[in-house]
Amino acid sequence: MLGTSQPVARLHLIGPLALTDADGAPCTPRGQKACALLALLALAPRRQRTRVWLRDKLWSDSSDRNASTSLRQTIFELRRDLGDLFDQILEVDRQTLGLRPGALWIDIHAVEENSALLAASGLSAETDLLEGIDIGDPEFEDWLLLERQGWHDARERLAERAARAPATAAAPAPPSASVAMPKAGRISLGLMPHILQGCDDQTAFVADHLMESIVRNLGELHPIAVYDFRDAGGPSDRLIGAGDTEYFLRVRTLQVHGSLTLTFFFHLAETMTLAWSQSIQADRSEVLTPDSQILAGFVTQNADRLSREIERRRPAPAQQGTSTLLTGYTALNMMFRLDRNALQNAETMLAGAKGSAGGVLMPALSAYATSFRVGENLGSLAKSGEDETRAIVADVLRDSPFNSVALACLGHAVGYVLRDHEQARGLLERALQLNPHQAFVWDHYALNRIYAGDYKTAIEAARRAVSIGAYSPLSYTYDTTLAMAATMAGQDGQAIAASRAALSKQPRFAAAMRYLLVNLSKTGREDEAREVFENLLLRDPEFTDPAVQKARFRISQADREDDLIAAVRRISG
Structure with missing residues (x-):
């Protein structure tokens, strides 16, 4: 602990x-x-x-x-x-x-x-x-x-x-109670009372679990203020500032015999109108399973849609004054555009967000950005860059972060950039304990297990990320991780399918191209592999160099690394 x-x-x-x-x-x-x-x-x-x-x-x-x-x-x-x-x-x-x-x-x-x-x-x-x-x-x-x-x-x-004992001075009294005022620069959410229809003692709590998991996922990428209206008898001082609530969230649970229908509602406070809702229907036993992937998928689906909605409705910088509300969601999406300028802009924005409402997330994302310079050929990482990454990781960990996305970012930087896979594993497993409903965390845990040679765990974690993160704008990265894990597990067909799924969503993702190339080569589909190789060189011209190939794959097991390089060599000549 x-x-x-x-x-x-x-x-x-x-x-x-x-x-x-x-x-x-x-x-x-x-x-x-x-x-x-x-x-x-x-x-x-x-x-x-x-x-x-x-x-x-x-x-x-x-x-x-x-x-x-x-x-x-x-x-x-x-x-x-x-x-x-x-x-x-x-x-x-x-x-x-x-x-x-x-x-x-x-x-x-x-x-x-x-x-x-x-x-x-x-x-x-x-x-x-x-x-x-x-x-x-x-x-x-x-x-x-x-x-x-x-x-x-x-x-x-x-x-x-x-x-x-001799007389001593009185101990200082604890700070006097004060009312917490709403924090500026945060997205304000109001949680409305649930609608429960036909629920029994075991299913009545599902609405709370769903709501709080969605808000938790959202809060790990956005600076939010939450006002809870679910209990009319709660302390009134917790609702100070609630008049400025921007969005209201609500959950309905309908139980008919052994079937549950869960509906999530998103309301606009300004007009008091329903913007949208989403529903799933599932067997009661499937929802009540502690590791329910159905429920986890619905959590991430709604959190991702909320993120997109909030980003879309954000005022332009000119309307907000000199500063803009930077969220982790914004920064991550800029990085995953796989464009050198977008990465530089994200890094500049993150550097300017130090000490902002983002807390530990912004510096953790700064460390995470270094992995794009290594893996996606979007720049270079000098020794000073590695030292800076180490310093960022140390600074953030001193604050004992409780944000699973921040911990996953740090874990990936420590493992992929600094090659300390054991420390990375500890950070990622702690992130999973904090929030098992973040597909981003499962994906990076799978990557860590790939680099460490634990392919069985890697493929299980990757499949979970793909399942619960299917509606995420980053889902192509989850497909790619599954392709990597399947490659290492010798499941060529699964690897090819997952790589193609990733490239259908993001055709410029070099990591997906690399693993598609390897598996097409291994299965004798040389013409298709050669076409992928040519497209990959447009993104990464240095990939013809075996030393660069090793740096891109970054596999710690020499025999597995040799297999990958040999598969590439059969196509590159």
């Missing part, structure tokens, strides 16, 4: 449970079960528990299946209430939930380290642990009774220690 250098939030367990961010603004979850989940983790050894243990404490009277569904729903509620803070303080995987080391200041642990804090905080000796929490589960109540008994014993020891 990766920690952070400074706490990003404060959790109070002595007295009523309360959570505040680093500025003191309240962000306590609305649901009792969500609050209890935080408490269970905060008081756990190593701040971590298994999903099974948590289910047994909060839903002991439910079946395993229903308890698992309830836990997932509570996690979704936490993500909804905490927003960006969720990924900064929590780590979630298939087996466990935990708090990130150092990310959360917890009062009971701070008091145990410094007994003077108890008096300085204004708490009386009679203040109990988790006052007012009421879950109604006997297993949780038994756990709470033991924890309170432990707190009573600790309180007596702390009082004795404080009495023996």
Whole structure:
């Protein structure tokens, strides 16, 4: 588990449970079960528990299946209430939930380290642990009774220690609570209440999961401000600035027996009209599968369409003043135009966006841009360029990024440009843990596994990227990665089909040409291969040089590299 250098939030367990961010603004979850989940983790050894243990404490009277569904729903509620803070303080995987080391200041642990804090905080000796929490589960109540008994014993020891200790200055009070005002230069979204028709206990949460996954994907490429109107009883201070909302999003879930129809609606706030909607129909069991590719594909389809819609509706720079709202989506699409001028313009824009609302994404994209100079012959990368890439990666990682796209960009730069495939793997696997619904991340994980020689994992990841990213403007790159993985796995037919799919969408993509050339050569289709080779030389005239060929393929296994070069040589002569 990766920690952070400074706490990003404060959790109070002595007295009523309360959570505040680093500025003191309240962000306590609305649901009792969500609050209890935080408490269970905060008081756990190593701040971590298994999903099974948590289910047994909060839903002991439910079946395993229903308890698992309830836990997932509570996690979704936490993500909804905490927003960006969720990924900064929590780590979630298939087996466990935990708090990130150092990310959360917890009062009971701070008091145990410094007994003077108890008096300085204004708490009386009679203040109990988790006052007012009421879950109604006997297993949780038994756990709470033991924890309170432990707190009573600790309180007596702390009082004795404080009495023996010399007087000390009062500890500084935490920052006073403040209302978070809307941030300038962000795209504002309003989340409307869902429409649920015929849903049961297990499918009622799907709308939340779909909405939050779409917003998460969008937020990793655009600077956004989100106003949540789904719960009319939520804190009103979270809606400050909501009058400037530009777009409203809504989800409808219709269940008829074992079938679910999910519809996503995109409304324009200015005219209060429906701009568009998209629907899918699927079997209930397919949607409820934890790794549902149907749901993941619908998430990415809507996030990509939202991105295109937002880009299309952005005011021209002259209307916005001297600056324009640069998004990661804009920068990525400029890079993937595969044009030297477009790449230079993207790099210039990214350099000017340092310190902008894009956070860690913009410098991560700057590092990512270096891979185009190496792989697409859109310039050269000198030693100073590698050093700059290393410096960017180090700077971004010091900020402990929680943006899966940023981590994928860094991972690709570290692996493809700097050839450190093990560090790249760690970054990409962390990105997948943060957001398994980003086709861009799956694609770059597949690339990393190709470079490292793990072709079985590579082809599985590439197929997932192609599946869930089918509607992305970058889908041709996902097809190309599948072609690469299939080539290495000896699946020539799959490689040829995927390469042709990529080139039908982006005829200038040299990487797709290289792998189509190799597989046509390997299967004896020399005339077709020669035509591809001639087209490739128009894009990359230096590709006749074997040293350049090795630099473009960048395969770490010498025997596989030799096979690729030999296939090219059969055509190039």
